[in-house]
Amino acid sequence: MTGYFVTATGTDIGKTYVSANLLRHWRRDGLAIAALKPVMSGFDPNAIGASDAGQLLLAMDAPMDKGGLNLISPWRFAAPLSPDMAAAREGKTIPYDKLVDTCRSVAGMMPDDGRLIIEGVGGVFVPLDDRHTVMEWMKDVGIPILLVTGSYLGTISHTLAALAAMKLHGLAPHAVIINESPVSPVPIAETADVLLRHAPGTRILTLPRNAAAADIAALAAQL
Numbered sequence: 001m002t003g004y005f006v007t008a009t010g011t012d013i014g015k016t017y018v019s020a021n022l023l024r025h026w027r028r029d030g031l032a033i034a035a036l037k038p039v040m041s042g043f044d045p046n047a048i049g050a051s052d053a054g055q056l057l058l059a060m061d062a063p064m065d066k067g068g069l070n071l072i073s074p075w076r077f078a079a080p081l082s083p084d085m086a087a088a089r090e091g092k093t094i095p096y097d098k099l100v101d102t103c104r105s106v107a108g109m110m111p112d113d114g115r116l117i118i119e120g121v122g123g124v125f126v127p128l129d130d131r132h133t134v135m136e137w138m139k140d141v142g143i144p145i146l147l148v149t150g151s152y153l154g155t156i157s158h159t160l161a162a163l164a165a166m167k168l169h170g171l172a173p174h175a176v177i178i179n180e181s182p183v184s185p186v187p188i189a190e191t192a193d194v195l196l197r198h199a200p201g202t203r204i205l206t207l208p209r210n211a212a213a214a215d216i217a218a219l220a221a222q223l
Contacts, residue, residue, distance in 0.1 A: 003116035014179035020059035032114035042080030144174035150181040
C-alpha cells in the first residue's frame with residue numbers, strides 16, 4: 001500500500017485540491033483507492049459537494065451521501081473553527097486514540113498496490129483537543145507526509161517554519177508540493193528554487209494553477 005498524509009502550511013492552501021486530483025489520477029489508472037478526511041469543521045450538511053470530504057468522494061466516484069460521509073469523515077462539525085473549538089461548540093471532543101486507530105485500520109485494509117490519502121485539517125499545528133495537534137496525529141499514523149504550500153507572498157517563511165517544526169518533532173515530508181496560488185509575485189519555479197536552497201535535500205514539487213491531467217500525472221510520477 002502507498003499512503004500519504006496530506007497536510008499544509010495553513011488553511012485554504014490546497015490540500016483537498018491536491019488530494020482529489022491524485023485520487024482521480026490513480027482511479028483512472030485502475031488502482032484501488034481510498035481516502036479519509038476524518039476531521040472536518042465548517043461543515044454544512046446541505047452542501048456536501050462543497051465540503052472537502054465531498055470533493056474526495058467525487059474524485060473517487062463514491063456515493064456523496066451520509067453513508068459515504070460517515071466512512072471518510074466521521075468527525076464533522078458546523079463551526080468554521082479549529083477542530084477542538086468547533087467540537088466544543090457542540091458539546092463534543094474528538095477521541096484522539098480512535099482517530100489514530102481509524103486511520104491505521106483503513107491503511108491496514110488496503111491492498112499492496114492500493115493508494116490511500118489521509119487529509120489533515122488546516123496546518124501542522126492545528127489543535128485537535130487539549131493535548132494533541134495535527135503534528136502528533138501525523139507522527140502516530142506513521143505514513144509518508146505530503147506538505148502542501150502555496151506560491152503567495154510569504155509562503156517561503158511559512159513553508160520553512162513548517163519544515164523546521166516538523167524536524168523538531170522527528171518528522172520530514174516525503175515531498176513539499178507548491179500548489180500555485182491565485183496571486184503569485186513570481187513564477188512558481190522561482191519559489192521552488194528558493195525553498196530548495198534553504199531546505200536542501202527536500203523534494204520540492206510544483207503544481208500549476210488549473211492543472212491539466214498531464215500535470216497531475218507528472219506530479220504522481222514524481223511521488
